[in-house]
Amino acid sequence: MSNAKVLNECQPSFAKGLWALTRRELKKWLSDPVMLVMFVLQPLIWMGLLGKSMNIGGLFSANNINLPQQIPIPGTAILYPSNIPEVVLDGAALSQMIAQMGSKIMEDNFGVVDYFSFMAVGMVSMIVMNTTMFSGMSIVWDRRLGFLDKVISTPVSRAAIIFSKILNATLRAMFQATVILAFAYLLGLKLSSTFTPLNFLGIYVAIFLLGVGLSSVFIAFSIRSTRMERPMQFIGLITMPLTFASNTFFPTKLLPEWMQAIAIVNPLTYLTDAIRHLTILPMDTAALVRDFAYLGLFAAVLATIGIVLAWKYLTK
């Protein structure tokens, strides 16, 4: 065979390489149904137990406000009209009143009446974050097993190596988000009247942006470590603060000021907000524009940093 023929035959392109490497990851993922189930089960348990047990809305339901049937109010407590010795309120009616106020409080703070809907969406963000980080870690194995060196010795585009990892991480996150939202709906998530199935496109774009940003930085970080432990520790260290210093489980405006400062730069806040507006809250264009702009900026900056660092490693 002539030299030229060999050269012509190999026509590696970025797209082909990216597809080949991503398909490998997806095949690995799908070939292990047990892991797949675990992947979905874990957030479901979290959501089911935490979301349902933290029944904040229930605090204000009329059934839970146990007042005596008659509530006497002494004359000294009444300023106007004066000189009334005592009034007696109907306990049941007062319960109703407080419950109504409760709904208003919930709506003002959480945007929705039931806490479960609020936190189920937060759960989606949390899982997206975890998944994108953990998926990036598989590059440590590729390196240890020599797979990475083998890939580098082929003419496949270096960018395809990095992007396949990012793509894999975001695809997994999207899949999980879909499953969690579906189950949340079955468990009683209340969609807003403005929700249409088309909103899923927006949700996927938001997840994609956060996934690209987080995973590329994480890949750059993992590609340099030789052991799983370090990236694992790192994930453990940052997921908790990121989750709680955001609107994932609680509205930011109720957080202490120093936590609000973190929440306002925390990309998780914007992802959660975007998904909420696309599902349980009425569509708010201004808020969505702000969320997507921030997520887009976050993805662009972090992906650039991550890809530059990973690239440097691959072409050392």
Add this chain to the structure above:
Amino acid sequence: MIKAENLTKVFNRSLVAVDHITFSVREGEVFGFLGPNGAGKTTTINMLITVLKPTEGTASVLGFDVVKQANEVRKVIGVVPQEYTADEDLTGYENILLCADLYGIPRETAKKRALELLELVELTDFKDKRVETYSGGMRRRLELACGLINRPKVLFLDEPTLGLDVQTRAATWEYIRRLKKEYGMTLFMTTHYLEEADALCDRIAIIDHGKIVVTGTPSELKDSLGGDIITIAIRENVDVTDIIQSVENVKEVRKENGAYRVKAMKGEVTAPLIIEALRRKGYTVTRLSLTEPTLNEVYLEYTGKALRDTEESSRAEFMAQRIHLWRARKR
């Protein structure tokens, strides 16, 4: 086919893994890098296959510079790494197709060729089994098949039989010989097994501490030791050194433990001549043995240590060096 000039790799600005080596590999030959662990063999291969950038010096494969034209080099080479790099969760067939995709080989061609290669390395029956079920020998064969998917002009084999048992090793040699015959490729391999270098390589470079100490064909290297060793003993208790010395082809005679250790060219011809010469003077030969030099002696001669010894005794040192290298690569 391959040219390296003053090729050097320094890790971490301090650890010199490969130290200004110069060599060339001709078309169609099997060229072997022989040396103990940590001598710089894998680092050299990694520079030639464009995985590592040389610190100094240049190298080219088929005329393509390994740094400036790295992508052209990658297209025409095949690599069989030291580790088992196949994806355990995929089947053998899927693994080969993945390799094909990385080279951008069209699907149809890739499928046809993958089946051919699986046939060649006798894995057809296991092609749809996951690689995690494969034995060491099967994995090694799969790596071979993956390395051949792009019909490389040069195939790089890094310790192709490391960790395999004797039978599997012999079988792997057979595959390598067949590959060379069927595809007419140039092979560059590293090994620390002397028998392997002797059995497979047309030419060998002995590398130690990052430097090439000697290059030549196995027989050239053996001949450079000064020929065969004849050990001879006679019944009479007299010194016959001069008589033996006078025989044609004899280079050196030494008396050792009552026997004579004779270094001679063409030992199989010289030995009868010595017997004849001794008999003519009335002496009786009681014992004779003829040893042809092995690469082991060559190795001993040039590196000052036996390969077998270094393998064990320097294990700790080697591990320390590996860890050092590993850390260096992280940067």
